[in-house]
Amino acid sequence: MLAPSTALRAEWRPLTGLDTVIDAWADLTRRAAEPNVFYEPAFALNAASTFGRGVGAILVWSADGELVGLFPLRRTRRPLPVLTGWTHPFAPLGTPLVDRDVLEPTIAAALDYVAAESHLPKLMMFPLMCCDGPVGAALDGALASRNGRSCLFAAHTRPLLSPAGNPGYADTWLSGTRRREYARKRRQLSGDGALASEIESSPDGVARILTDFFALEARGWKGRAGTAATQHSDVERFIAGAVLGLAQQGKIIAARLLRDGTPIAAILVLCSGHGAWGWKVAYDEAFARGSPGVLLLLDVSEHLIANPDIAWTDSCTAPGQPVFGSFWRERRAVADRLIAVTPQAPFGLACRLETWRRGFETMARQTRDRLRAVTAKAK
Numbered sequence: 001m002l003a004p005s006t007a008l009r010a011e012w013r014p015l016t017g018l019d020t021v022i023d024a025w026a027d028l029t030r031r032a033a034e035p036n037v038f039y040e041p042a043f044a045l046n047a048a049s050t051f052g053r054g055v056g057a058i059l060v061w062s063a064d065g066e067l068v069g070l071f072p073l074r075r076t077r078r079p080l081p082v083l084t085g086w087t088h089p090f091a092p093l094g095t096p097l098v099d100r101d102v103l104e105p106t107i108a109a110a111l112d113y114v115a116a117e118s119h120l121p122k123l124m125m126f127p128l129m130c131c132d133g134p135v136g137a138a139l140d141g142a143l144a145s146r147n148g149r150s151c152l153f154a155a156h157t158r159p160l161l162s163p164a165g166n167p168g169y170a171d172t173w174l175s176g177t178r179r180r181e182y183a184r185k186r187r188q189l190s191g192d193g194a195l196a197s198e199i200e201s202s203p204d205g206v207a208r209i210l211t212d213f214f215a216l217e218a219r220g221w222k223g224r225a226g227t228a229a230t231q232h233s234d235v236e237r238f239i240a241g242a243v244l245g246l247a248q249q250g251k252i253i254a255a256r257l258l259r260d261g262t263p264i265a266a267i268l269v270l271c272s273g274h275g276a277w278g279w280k281v282a283y284d285e286a287f288a289r290g291s292p293g294v295l296l297l298l299d300v301s302e303h304l305i306a307n308p309d310i311a312w313t314d315s316c317t318a319p320g321q322p323v324f325g326s327f328w329r330e331r332r333a334v335a336d337r338l339i340a341v342t343p344q345a346p347f348g349l350a351c352r353l354e355t356w357r358r359g360f361e362t363m364a365r366q367t368r369d370r371l372r373a374v375t376a377k378a379k
Contacts, residue, residue: 007062007105008062008068008069009060009063010059010112010113011058012058012117014055015045015048015057018044018045019045028067028068028070029272031068031100032097032099032272033100033135034098035272035273035275036097037093037251038087038090038093039096040246042246042248043242046237046238046241047090047238047242050238051089053074055074056072056073056074057070057071058073062102068098068099069097069106071096071110072085072086072096073086073124075121078353079353082124083114083123083124084124084125085124085127087127090235090238090239092128092316093277095129095130096126100134104138104142107138107142108145111143111148114341115146122342122344122345123341123347125337126336126337129334130332130334131152131155132333139337143339146341146342147343148341149340150339151351152335152337153335154335155334156333156335158314158315159325159328159329159332160312160313160328160332161301161304161312161328161330162311162312162330163304170306173301173305174298174301182291182294182298188289188290189259189287189290189292193260194258194259194261195257197255197258198255199299200255201247203244206243206244206247206252206254207247209254209255210240210244210268213256213266213268213280214230214236216265217282219284219285220282220284222282246270252268253268253269253276253300253303254267254268255269255296256296257292257296263284264284264287265282265284265293265296266280266283267280267296268281269313271310275310275311275314276310276313277314278297278313278316279316313328314332338351
């Protein structure tokens, strides 16, 4: 087993050039200490043309040519120059892929590379990184050994479905009161028709449900707002490529709820390693009172709990979104993590500027929302 970071070699490559190391990259995803489906080759390479402008990655290699670390990053100004982990609206997790057997040496090698390259900023931001996972702990150790510093921003928790190690979880995860409530909703929604859930992992089955998802999303509020995937060809192409690419590897769980054979809800769950992510939900708003999305989510939850290969499912939700949190009882802490790679980096100034920048963005967003509310009321 490798020990010092000097036994490792790091390099920078553009995201669009990573298709040349796709086999080594795919192998790393199977050894990652913390899986991240958004950094899987099938997902990331399909996202590259739409969301990957200026993105590259620090690759860390072992002496025998094995890829042991992949850190997707882009240069940003916040307003100081910062090397920032790659996330985007469809990828809400910035934890890098690091081989579980050489965690701290790999992270140390990546930090050494940043410190040594004069053209790279000495400040790094890892957005939406798990706070209590092994990668964060190894990053703490690597920073401590080099007198580096770190600070968390926007810390919050996301609902998590985590049945691993609890044999009675399937019987207790949802209270009897909730079960009766949702059974009543199911009867009301079915009416005189037949209500059925379909859950697919085969490429053909996933493709059918993806088509339903696109149609449901376009007919809903996203379609009215102009943000549905089918209204933006690049986004639709990215989603289709990523979903179908992952489906070829058995890394998608797609589900739909049918009423008299007509789809009224669809859910896409992405999988990597022992984890899963509740990625996308769409439903027919004509049946909103019957909560078709929630009913389908309950069926998918039961399926995930029964799957021995999935230890947990991350809801991917932003703060304030209540649906998952009402019955997924565990929580995952995530935060944006700013670090100083060298003691000379202007860490204190960067923290102050980041605090002011986020405060200004919050005020601007609140002002915008108030203006929209006033405008809507005037109409």
